[in-house]
Amino acid sequence: MDCTKLVNKVIYDREKIREKKPLIHHITNYITANDSANITLSIGASPVMVDNPAEIKEIIQMADALVLNIGSLSSGQEGVCLKAVELANKRDIPVILDPVGAGAISIRKELVISLLSDYKINIIKGNLAEIKSIIDIPTSVKGVDSEDTMGGAGEAARELAWKYNTITVITGKQDFISDGQSIVIIDNGVPLLAMVTGTGCMTASLIGAFSAVEGGSLYAAVGGVLTMGIAGQLAARQAVGPGMLRYKLIDEVYHINENKYKKLAQISF
Amino acid sequence: MDCTKLVNKVIYDREKIREKKPLIHHITNYITANDSANITLSIGASPVMVDNPAEIKEIIQMADALVLNIGSLSSGQEGVCLKAVELANKRDIPVILDPVGAGAISIRKELVISLLSDYKINIIKGNLAEIKSIIDIPTSVKGVDSEDTMGGAGEAARELAWKYNTITVITGKQDFISDGQSIVIIDNGVPLLAMVTGTGCMTASLIGAFSAVEGGSLYAAVGGVLTMGIAGQLAARQAVGPGMLRYKLIDEVYHINENKYKKLAQISF
Amino acid sequence: MDCTKLVNKVIYDREKIREKKPLIHHITNYITANDSANITLSIGASPVMVDNPAEIKEIIQMADALVLNIGSLSSGQEGVCLKAVELANKRDIPVILDPVGAGAISIRKELVISLLSDYKINIIKGNLAEIKSIIDIPTSVKGVDSEDTMGGAGEAARELAWKYNTITVITGKQDFISDGQSIVIIDNGVPLLAMVTGTGCMTASLIGAFSAVEGGSLYAAVGGVLTMGIAGQLAARQAVGPGMLRYKLIDEVYHINENKYKKLAQISF
Numbered sequence: 001m002d003c004t005k006l007v008n009k010v011i012y013d014r015e016k017i018r019e020k021k022p023l024i025h026h027i028t029n030y031i032t033a034n035d036s037a038n039i040t041l042s043i044g045a046s047p048v049m050v051d052n053p054a055e056i057k058e059i060i061q062m063a064d065a066l067v068l069n070i071g072s073l074s075s076g077q078e079g080v081c082l083k084a085v086e087l088a089n090k091r092d093i094p095v096i097l098d099p100v101g102a103g104a105i106s107i108r109k110e111l112v113i114s115l116l117s118d119y120k121i122n123i124i125k126g127n128l129a130e131i132k133s134i135i136d137i138p139t140s141v142k143g144v145d146s147e148d149t150m151g152g153a154g155e156a157a158r159e160l161a162w163k164y165n166t167i168t169v170i171t172g173k174q175d176f177i178s179d180g181q182s183i184v185i186i187d188n189g190v191p192l193l194a195m196v197t198g199t200g201c202m203t204a205s206l207i208g209a210f211s212a213v214e215g216g217s218l219y220a221a222v223g224g225v226l227t228m229g230i231a232g233q234l235a236a237r238q239a240v241g242p243g244m245l246r247y248k249l250i251d252e253v254y255h256i257n258e259n260k261y262k263k264l265a266q267i268s269f
Numbered sequence: 270m271d272c273t274k275l276v277n278k279v280i281y282d283r284e285k286i287r288e289k290k291p292l293i294h295h296i297t298n299y300i301t302a303n304d305s306a307n308i309t310l311s312i313g314a315s316p317v318m319v320d321n322p323a324e325i326k327e328i329i330q331m332a333d334a335l336v337l338n339i340g341s342l343s344s345g346q347e348g349v350c351l352k353a354v355e356l357a358n359k360r361d362i363p364v365i366l367d368p369v370g371a372g373a374i375s376i377r378k379e380l381v382i383s384l385l386s387d388y389k390i391n392i393i394k395g396n397l398a399e400i401k402s403i404i405d406i407p408t409s410v411k412g413v414d415s416e417d418t419m420g421g422a423g424e425a426a427r428e429l430a431w432k433y434n435t436i437t438v439i440t441g442k443q444d445f446i447s448d449g450q451s452i453v454i455i456d457n458g459v460p461l462l463a464m465v466t467g468t469g470c471m472t473a474s475l476i477g478a479f480s481a482v483e484g485g486s487l488y489a490a491v492g493g494v495l496t497m498g499i500a501g502q503l504a505a506r507q508a509v510g511p512g513m514l515r516y517k518l519i520d521e522v523y524h525i526n527e528n529k530y531k532k533l534a535q536i537s538f
Numbered sequence: 539m540d541c542t543k544l545v546n547k548v549i550y551d552r553e554k555i556r557e558k559k560p561l562i563h564h565i566t567n568y569i570t571a572n573d574s575a576n577i578t579l580s581i582g583a584s585p586v587m588v589d590n591p592a593e594i595k596e597i598i599q600m601a602d603a604l605v606l607n608i609g610s611l612s613s614g615q616e617g618v619c620l621k622a623v624e625l626a627n628k629r630d631i632p633v634i635l636d637p638v639g640a641g642a643i644s645i646r647k648e649l650v651i652s653l654l655s656d657y658k659i660n661i662i663k664g665n666l667a668e669i670k671s672i673i674d675i676p677t678s679v680k681g682v683d684s685e686d687t688m689g690g691a692g693e694a695a696r697e698l699a700w701k702y703n704t705i706t707v708i709t710g711k712q713d714f715i716s717d718g719q720s721i722v723i724i725d726n727g728v729p730l731l732a733m734v735t736g737t738g739c740m741t742a743s744l745i746g747a748f749s750a751v752e753g754g755s756l757y758a759a760v761g762g763v764l765t766m767g768i769a770g771q772l773a774a775r776q777a778v779g780p781g782m783l784r785y786k787l788i789d790e791v792y793h794i795n796e797n798k799y800k801k802l803a804q805i806s807f
Contacts, residue, residue, distance in 0.1 A: 029587075030299040030568040030571060031568075031571045031572055031575055031587050032572060033299060033300045034300055034301060034303065034304070034466065034467070034572065035572070037300055037466040037467075038465065038466050038511065038512070038515070041463075041464050041465070041466060041511065042464065042510070042511055042512070047466065048370075048373075049298075049300050049340075049341065050341075050370070050374070051341070051343075052341075052342055052343050052344065052376075053344075054344065054376050055342070055370075055374045055376060055377070058373060058374050058375065059373065059374065062373065071587075072587065072588075072589070072590075073590055073593070074589075074590050075590065075591075075592065101586075101588070101593075104586075104596060104597065104600065105588070105593045105596050105597065106596065107592050107593060108593070194579075195579050195580065195792065196576065196579070197572065197575040197576050197579060197585065198572070198575075240789050240793075241580070241788060241789025241790070241792040241793055242576065242579065242580055242788055242789065242792055243576070243580070243784075243785035243786060243787065243788030243789040243792070244785055244786075244789055246512075246576070246785065246788075247512035247513055247515065247516060247785060248512060248513075249512065250510060250511055250512030250515075251509055251510025251511065251512040251513055252510070254464065254510040254511055254512070255509075255510055299568040299569075302568060302569045303569055303570060303572065303573070303735065303736070306569055306735040306736075307734065307735050307780065307781070307784070310732075310733050310734070310735060310780065311733065311779070311780055311781070316735065317639075317642075318567075318569050318609075318610065319610075319639070319643070320610070320612075321610075321611055321612050321613065322613075323613065323645050324611070324639075324643045324645060324646070327642060327643050327644065328642065328643065331642065515781075516781035516782055516784065516785060517781060517782075518781065519779060519780055519781030519784075520778050520779025520780065520781040520782055521779070523733065523779040523780055523781070524778075524779055
């Protein structure tokens with residue numbers, strides 16, 4: 001892979017999102033659903049949040065991608081997740097899985113492993129504790145946040161991707177993306193981002209938007225993560241605190257452009 | 270009708286809201302509930318969000334209006350909606366229905382038609398795809414967002430209002446309000462508003478507040494839509510993006526006044 | 539008690555929160571969950587929101603405090619509340635109860651009384667209508683908001699605290715805190731705060747963070763209430779309206795420091 005080529009692909013795909021305005025179906029948590037919807041709009045896609053078992057079939061018929069976030073999993077939602085992924089696989093639309101809390105809560109870990117084993121998950125995006133937990137690497141975890149430094153992240157991303165034939169994204173101080181072979185590292189993150197809840201969920205929404213317009217999940221993962229990283233960096237420069245950062249993030253995603261991608265992207269392999 | 274008279278009525282009612290501080294009971298979705306609550310406070314009313322079947326009876330006894338939004342309808346909520354409207358009708362308090370997704374999801378459309386057929390719905394407020402779908406006019410729809418230009422909006426608003434003896438509001442590039450005979454057009458909207466999720470839900474909350482203080486639903490619909498339109502216009506002038514717009518909207522609703530209504534209202538018939 | 543000593547304790551505990559980064563488990567409502575999570579992060583703690591009965595056991599094993607908010611109580615959540623408090627009591631971690639709506643809705647009042655009677659609730663924090671209602675003092679109430687002036691607040695706080703062997707916090711124009719004997723009054727509130735939904739919920743989250751690092755619930759209550767009061771005061775100075783106030787609050791909690799506590803604290807007995 002080549003850094004310039006990757007950035008050019010992201011720029012191209014971002015224009016495609018604005019043109020096509022893909023519908024991104026979210027099954028997500030009530031804590032960050034509003035931010036996920038707003039960031040989806042900001043990148044130029046159209047969000048829909050539907051998790052009623054009686055409704056998802058119709059929505060998935062229209063959807064261009066499915067973002068599955070298990071951050072407030074209720075008993076009912078488990079079945080809905082499986083059903084939604086099954087329907088998405090049938091239509092061959094990309095599925096992005098955000099395994100929130102899989103590092104801390106055993107039924108979430110089990111659900112994630114079921115999903116990865118029995119269905120096509122195009123991209124899984126978690127923090128280091130979540131990803132390590134799924135492939136049974138010991139880790140330290142605190143609720144839904146990872147306490148890890150990024151040690152072993154590249155290898156963990158590669159291992160999970162290889163094992164389940166998917167793209168793995170690990171977000172944190174640095175972001176790691178792997179297809180099971182290569183590892184892409186994106187280094188645009190800023191510490192203040194960790195003070196805002198839902199930045200991971202928002203990244204998954206952006207990945208969902210990118211996945212809905214192009215042919216390769218690795219590019220979609222890079223597109224979503226890079227957009228979040230650059231927007232976060234620009235937002236943090238102006239924000240006096242995490243409250244301001246939260247709304248600036250949305251504005252910076254809305255105003256991202258070719259020039260910013262080219263100038264700011266920190267990608268290595 | 271007369272434009273100046275309408276604006277004066279809105280100004281008068283807005284003062285009444287501040288004096289009376291009516292309680293606006295919401296049964297609504299988890300994605301935009303926070304914005305709905307905050308905009309209700311900003312106009313001077315008091316929001317309450319209760320959807321537990323065991324609790325709604327007590328709340329409706331105190332409520333001055335009921336705003337029903339089916340944007341995250343769960344199986345349980347269907348029964349709650351019917352029960353809530355029945356109780357609201359018994360007490361003769363205004364009911365505002367936001368048929369989110371009725372253009373895309375058949376069980377939502379069915380629920381909306383049941384509500385309109387079997388109960389008194391004072392005001393229904395949706396986008397063009399939702400309203401057309403309810404009266405079986407073919408339309409294009411994308412999830413919960415309408416893809417339509419505003420073609421045929423006036424007629425659709427009039428037809429639904431006439432058929433179900435209600436007031437219909439269609440929001441979009443322009444806003445159309447009809448009582449089944451006249452059509453009021455409000456043209457204060459700005460494109461950036463479409464980049465913020467929940468502006469429709471917030472408009473319904475404002476309509477709910479206006480409906481709780483005066484005698485005619487048409488005036489309440491105009492009051493809510495006009496307030497949102499002017500606040501949106503003023504907010505968009507200052508906002509660098511949709512993140513900022515979201516909070517500025519709340520501030521502008523809070524600071525709306527006689528002068529702004531008179532100077533900015535764009536109403537035609 | 540002594541005012542300077544109290545403020546110094548708050549300053550010390552706030553540093554402890556940053557060092558320890560305690561995990562604050564919330565069972566809370568969908569309307570204000572995002573703000574609760576973000577304010578928890580801003581003070582330096584780590585939020586987790588889990589209310590699935592199958593998941594709470596694992597989370598409470600890791601948690602440093604439990605914040606229970608019944609603002610969108612569903613039938614399922616009742617059982618979860620009881621279970622969560624039982625588990626928290628077993629582990630002897632502090633439990634903060636926010637009895638949202640207990641002044642208006644009888645099943646909420648009953649649940650709160652059960653919790654207070656049968657379990658250890660370290661701190662209960664409500665508005666005046668809620669607290670009075672729990673100890674059967676007649677009051678006026680409007681939905682989930684209190685209409686009371688603060689008349690009788692000190693006595694009500696003391697009575698409830700004494701009766702149930704807990705710490706009572708009553709928030710409003712002034713804030714009252716009692717351990718059943720002394721009454722602490724904090725007078726940093728500003729009227730604009732009442733125009734933002736969820737400030738009470740956010741205060742409970744802050745109290746939760748303070749309760750997780752020190753040995754006395756009275757200090758934790760003072761810490762949370764004082765932090766919210768000072769942050770609110772500083773935020774209101776800059777905010778042009780309630781929309782801006784909402785995000786400034788988060789920023790001001792993030793930037794609170796020794797100097798601001800010492801200079802601005804308005805505490806009396």
